[in-house]
Amino acid sequence: MKQLKILIIDDEKLIRWSLEKHLTSKGYETFSAETGEEGVKLFETHHPEVIFVDNKLPGIQGLDVILKLKSLDDEAAIVFMTAYGSIETAVSAMKAGAAEYINKPFAFEEIEVIFENIKSKIKIIKEIQLLRRQQKDIVTFDHIIGETSIFKQIVQLSKKISRTKTTTILLLGESGTGKDMFAHAIHNESTRNEKPFVTINCSSLPETLLESELFGYEKGAFTDARQLKKGLFEIAEGGTVFLDEIGEINQATQIKLLGVLENRVVRRLGGTVNIPVDIRIIAATNRDLKKAVDEKSFREDLYYRLKVFQITLPALRERKEDIPGLADYFIKYYNQQFQKNITSITDSVRRLLIQYHWPGNIRELRNVIERAVILESMSTLQAESLPGEIVSLSEIDKAASEVNDTPLFIEPDLSPFKFNIPPEGVSLYEIEKQIIIQALVKTGYNQTKTSVLLGISRDTLRYKMKKYDL
Ligand SMILES: Nc1ncnc2c1ncn2[C@@H]1O[C@H](COP(=O)(O)OP(=O)(O)OP(=O)(O)O)[C@@H](O)[C@H]1O
Ligand SMILES: [Mg+2]
Missing domain, CATH: 3.40.50.300 (P-loop containing nucleotide triphosphate hydrolases)
Structure with a gap:
């Protein structure tokens, strides 16, 4: 904790001197004033955390000084100093907002006790503030989803x-x-x-x-x-x-x-x-x-x-491979939120989510999934639960492909790589997954051979197997 700044307001020179001497020897930074008026000015320039205020002062009285300081900063910790025996005054001081009071003359041990009290009060306030923050889910990098490089x-x-x-x-x-x-x-x-x-x-x-x-x-x-x-x-x-x-x-x-x-x-x-x-x-x-x-x-x-x-931060459409993972994450989240149990998504939902251009990025994806989880009555998320703008996009694509059955250009012969794209479209994600499965089956799940077959490193293969849950 940063060293506290302390202000002493007392017209008795001896008190000011001895308190300052004691407190600076403990490493605190101190300021002192002879009158309430002067004290308030010092308060406004130095913003001390703790203020000792004497009851009997030449100008404005101690109680008014407390009120004044509290009106300037409600968190100021004020120690009220009063002559021995005047309990009523001490009570009024506490009512005015003093945190502690001390009878004069006092021993330095008493000051120590008061300081411990004040420090623990400040600590408690800080802890409460911290707890309040922790109650709102604390976001760390663990909550940030994304696997693309x-x-x-x-x-x-x-x-x-x-x-x-x-x-x-x-x-x-x-x-x-x-x-x-x-x-x-x-x-x-x-x-x-x-x-x-x-x-x-x-x-x-x-x-x-x-x-x-x-x-x-x-x-x-x-x-x-x-x-x-x-x-x-x-x-x-x-x-x-x-x-x-x-x-x-x-x-x-x-x-x-x-x-x-x-x-x-x-x-x-x-x-x-x-x-x-x-x-x-x-x-x-x-x-x-x-x-x-x-x-x-x-x-x-x-x-x-x-x-x-x-x-x-990249737009979601620039890292489409992350869409299934994010969708999955949000499905789990909203399952919990709405007591649902959606365990998977259909292939067409996956494809639609990947195809869409997501102008509202992850926030939009999150909202789409929230809505879909609420609407869905099956355990697999169906395309019917997605909003119109995402589904209609593929409807347009579908219609276009049905009209266009005569090719507009002669396709080059890519025989060994030839892949027939079905009219309803297919996601690259799905193709990649299928190719990896085929290669794995062909090599009897030998990762080294599979990676050679696919022309990728073993690390990349492992990453992709993990990604596709293979
Ligand atoms: N990588 C991520 N993983 C999981 N959730 C994410 C990720 N990125 C964003 N989100 C979620 O998407 C929503 C939007 O994110 P955020 O509010 O951080 O965006 P923003 O860039 O600040 O947007 P704006 O410019 O509109 O303020 C939030 O609900 C957030 O939880
Ligand atoms: Mg923002």
Whole structure:
């Protein structure tokens, strides 16, 4: 845990001096103030986690100081110091929001006890936050499905990059290709995984709101700023900030974001100090950012800062071999969800899924399977349970092939390789599987001979056998 910052507000010089001396010797960073007013100012600039507040102060009184501090930051841990015996005042202080109180004069051992209490409270709050996050299924690379070599390479690369601490990552890819999923997996498999993962969709908020969400504001920064608000960069301290739809941010926010990436500090709206932030930024977009740079709607310097490490997720139609595996995964998932027991899919369903061009990528596939699992009454998924746009595509193909029985061109003689494509079509996936089976049968399941026969390596053969469940 980062060392706590502590503020002492007391008009008695001796108390300030001895507390500071003791606390700095324990490695804490301390600040002190003689009056409540001065204390509040120091609080606003240094954001200490723990504040000692004396009851009797020259200006505003201790109780009011507590109220004031709590209104600025509800998480501030306040230790109220009061003269021995005044229990009522201590009770009022706790009601006002103090976390602990201590009677003066006190021994340093008492301070230690109080600190342990405060630290465990802070720890509990953090643990609760962590548990809340864990309740939503935690996404790791194990949940990311894909066997095609291009996809596996991307996963390997992403795993490597997740081990770096602050490297900025830019995720590109069409809608539904898994950008969100990768951002979560990178965070969850990084050393920041116990810290917050904060996500914001840059296109979902009006410009000024986006800026105040990201950077926060000081009390009074504008008419509605009734109390201090920390921005997401600050809230994510130690963790990851996921800026989704980064292509949508306006010029002013682009400049501010560039500042964060370059200097690793943020300044709240209306603020005067730079607050250091330890975060990793992951940005994503389905827009062509390079084009936006060329068109001058996106800053070039920011673009280069963001793409320190760029990952482009392929569209589903560029890795069709993964469709059966993904379909299978989603069938199992929705079986559980809807208490169904669909164990397989028909060949025509497999073919239809592979043929379709999936403009909505994996999200669309997932939705199609969800719907099909709900509709299906058999244990094998039938084409009738697929939505119209997927089935009609093949109907059109079928009709076309029926009309076209006179060949439009003379086919070359490929006799040894001749394969008659049936009118309803056939998937390459199925052909490959059948050829492998034939070769395996021919060689009596001798893998070395089979791989020679097919002109592929034994590793490739093994991979394909696993893929086709042979
Ligand atoms: N490789 C994968 N394996 C399993 N599920 C995936 C995979 N990729 C994406 N998904 C699922 O597909 C859906 C869409 O993914 P995600 O939200 O990550 O896409 P996106 O690229 O962020 O889309 P958008 O640009 O629309 O925000 C999610 O439900 C996710 O769980
Ligand atoms: Mg997304």
